Amino acid sequence: MHGNERVVSFDILRRNLNATSPKRLARLLGPLSPKAFLTLIQSLNSPEALVRELPDEDFYYLLKALSEEDALQLLPFASTRHLLHCIDLEFWKKDMLYSRGIAKWLEIFGQLPVDQIQDLLNTLDPELLVAILHPFLIVKTRNADVDYVEESDTLPPFTLENIFYVDFPTPQLEDSLKLLLETLYEVNTSYYFTVMESLAYGLSSDFEEAALHFRRARLAERGFPSFEEALDIYQRSVSHNAEGGLTPLLQDSEESAQPEAPSPVYPLKIIPSTSLFRRCLDQLTEAQDRDRISSELAHLANKIIVADSLDPSLHEDLTKSLHKASGYINIALQELGGDESTAATDLLLNRHIETLFRCGFQSILSLRRQALSFVRKYEGGVENLGYPLAAILRELFKKRPLFAANVRGESKPRDFQDREELLYVRRLLDDSSIEQLWEDI
Numbered sequence: 001m002h003g004n005e006r007v008v009s010f011d012i013l014r015r016n017l018n019a020t021s022p023k024r025l026a027r028l029l030g031p032l033s034p035k036a037f038l039t040l041i042q043s044l045n046s047p048e049a050l051v052r053e054l055p056d057e058d059f060y061y062l063l064k065a066l067s068e069e070d071a072l073q074l075l076p077f078a079s080t081r082h083l084l085h086c087i088d089l090e091f092w093k094k095d096m097l098y099s100r101g102i103a104k105w106l107e108i109f110g111q112l113p114v115d116q117i118q119d120l121l122n123t124l125d126p127e128l129l130v131a132i133l134h135p136f137l138i139v140k141t142r143n144a145d146v147d148y149v150e151e152s153d154t155l156p157p158f159t160l161e162n163i164f165y166v167d168f169p170t171p172q173l174e175d176s177l178k179l180l181l182e183t184l185y186e187v188n189t190s191y192y193f194t195v196m197e198s199l200a201y202g203l204s205s206d207f208e209e210a211a212l213h214f215r216r217a218r219l220a221e222r223g224f225p226s227f228e229e230a231l232d233i234y235q236r237s238v239s240h241n242a243e244g245g246l247t248p249l250l251q252d253s254e255e256s257a258q259p260e261a262p263s264p265v266y267p268l269k270i271i272p273s274t275s276l277f278r279r280c281l282d283q284l285t286e287a288q289d290r291d292r293i294s295s296e297l298a299h300l301a302n303k304i305i306v307a308d309s310l311d312p313s314l315h316e317d318l319t320k321s322l323h324k325a326s327g328y329i330n331i332a333l334q335e336l337g338g339d340e341s342t343a344a345t346d347l348l349l350n351r352h353i354e355t356l357f358r359c360g361f362q363s364i365l366s367l368r369r370q371a372l373s374f375v376r377k378y379e380g381g382v383e384n385l386g387y388p389l390a391a392i393l394r395e396l397f398k399k400r401p402l403f404a405a406n407v408r409g410e411s412k413p414r415d416f417q418d419r420e421e422l423l424y425v426r427r428l429l430d431d432s433s434i435e436q437l438w439e440d441i
Helices: 003-018 022-029 034-041 047-051 056-065 068-077 080-090 099-109 114-123 126-136 148-154 171-187 189-200 205-220 227-234 276-283 287-307 315-337 341-350 353-376 389-396 419-428 431-440
Strands: 138-141 164-167 238-240 246-248
Touching: 022 034, 022 047, 034 047, 034 056, 034 068, 047 068, 056 068, 056 080, 056 315, 080 099, 080 114, 080 205, 099 126, 099 171, 114 171, 126 171, 126 189, 126 205, 138 189, 164 189, 171 189, 227 287, 227 353, 276 315, 276 341, 287 315, 287 353, 315 341, 315 353, 315 419, 353 389, 353 419, 389 419
Parallel strands: none
Antiparallel strands: 138 164, 238 246
C-alpha cells in the first residue's frame, strides 16, 4: 500500500471510530495493547467519552502498563470514578496510608485540568482528604487575643481567607497543594473550612480509620476481601477419585450471575495464546459468557493479591496474580477435560472460575504430597537428590508452591501454568528415573 493510500485508509478508520458510540468503542478497543489503545484514542474527537466508558479495573491496568509519560497523556481523560479507584490502590500499603504514593499523585493532580480536580474534590471522603493532606501541610490559625501586626511575622505567608495560614514542608509539592486548596475553596467553601479546621487542630486517628473503612467497602465490591476471606481460594473444593484423578464438586459454591457493571477486559489479555484456557475462550460465541469469565477472573486475581500479600500498585504484581489465576485454571481444565477443548469449554461455561482455580491448586498440592513421600525414602533429604530435582523440590515445598522454571532455561521460578509441568516433575519422582540419574552421575 502506498503512503497516500495509508492516509486515506486511516481517515476512513478515524471517521468510522468517531461515528461509533463510546460504549461500543470501549468494547471494541478494550482488547488492544495499552500503547495501541492510547495511540488510537488520540485520533478521536472526544477521547474522554470513550475512556470514561472503561471499567475502573481496565483503566487502572492501562495506567500501570503504560510508561509514566504515556500515563500522563491518559489521565486527563479519566472519570472521577477512575481516579478514586487509583487512590484506593495507590495511596495505601496494606492498611496504612503510603506517603510516597500520595506525594506522587499530589504532583500528578497539579497537572490535571481544574474541572477534573473539582469533581474529584467534591467526591473524596473528607476523612480521606484530611488524612492525605496532613503530612504535607502545616496549618496555623490566628490568635484572637494578639494583634495581627504583632503575630504576622510568626504566621506562614500563604492564606486564602486570612483565617488559616499554611506552610508547605515539602517544597516540590507546594504548587500542587496550593492549586488543590484554591480549587477546594472555590468549589465548596464550607467543605474547605471543615478540612482546614481539622488540619489546624490536629489529626485524630479516627480520620484515617474512617477513610480505611470506606476504602475497604469500595475494594470489597471489586473482589478485594479481607486477608482471612482471601485465603478461602486455597481451600479444598475438589476430591480425588480412586484412580487419583480430580472430580469437581457437585455444585459450585457461588452463583454465576451477569454483573450489572461493564466487565473488565484486561484479565483476558494475560492468558497465553497456547494454553487450553485460551483455546476454550476462543470457542465461546456469547459475549456474556466471556464477560462473566473476565469479571470472575478479575475478582479472583484481586483475592490472590490479598492472599499472597502482593502490591496492586505494582504492574509486576498485578500481572503475576493474573498469570497465577489463569495458570491454575488451565491446569484444572487439562486435568478435568483431558486436554480436550470441547469438554474443557463445557467446564468453563458451567463452573465458577474460582472453583476451577481451587481444582488446579489441589493438583499442585497432590504433586507436593507425592514429592514429600518420595523424599522420605532417601537419606539426606532434598539436598541429597542432586540437580535438577533438588532445585525443583525446594520451590515445590514452599508455602505457595512454585515451578522451578529456571532449570529449563527461564530466568526464575514462577507459578505453575500447565499440566505438562506437573508431569515433568512426576517423571523425575519416578524411582527408576532417579536411579538412572545417579548412575549417569
